[in-house]
Amino acid sequence: MTDKEIKKKELEEYLAQSTLQINGAECWKCGKLMKMALVFSKGELYGPEEFNEEQLELARSKGVLIKSQDAKTSESTYLANTCPACGAFMGKFFIHDYLDGTGERYKLD
Numbered sequence: 001m002t003d004k005e006i007k008k009k010e011l012e013e014y015l016a017q018s019t020l021q022i023n024g025a026e027c028w029k030c031g032k033l034m035k036m037a038l039v040f041s042k043g044e045l046y047g048p049e050e051f052n053e054e055q056l057e058l059a060r061s062k063g064v065l066i067k068s069q070d071a072k073t074s075e076s077t078y079l080a081n082t083c084p085a086c087g088a089f090m091g092k093f094f095i096h097d098y099l100d101g102t103g104e105r106y107k108l109d
């Protein structure tokens with residue numbers, strides 16, 4: 001198979017199953033490497049703000065720092081991937097940049 005065919009096959013597999021991905025990311029604030037988690041489930045992509053307990057536990061057990069952050073636009077808090085070096089958190093709109101990045105993948109039920 002060519003690289004392109006492998007990519008296509010991987011994409012089809014993503015669409016058919018639920019996967020937790022843990023990818024390496026460069027912190028936007030301090031530039032250090034951090035781990036971030038995302039879930040790609042049946043075509044839907046989301047970050048820790050929508051993880052269930054099982055997904056949170058899995059991500060945390062793999063070394064991802066997920067902390068509750070204040071949302072500037074409301075009084076509520078939400079969970080976000082957080083840089084262990086400086087405490088900056090990754091906004092959910094940046095999650096998309098890391099889909100299919102280099103990292104670990106775990107199948108979800």
Ligand SMILES: [Zn+2]
Pocket residue numbers: 027028029030031032083084085086087088
């Ligand atoms: Zn940082």
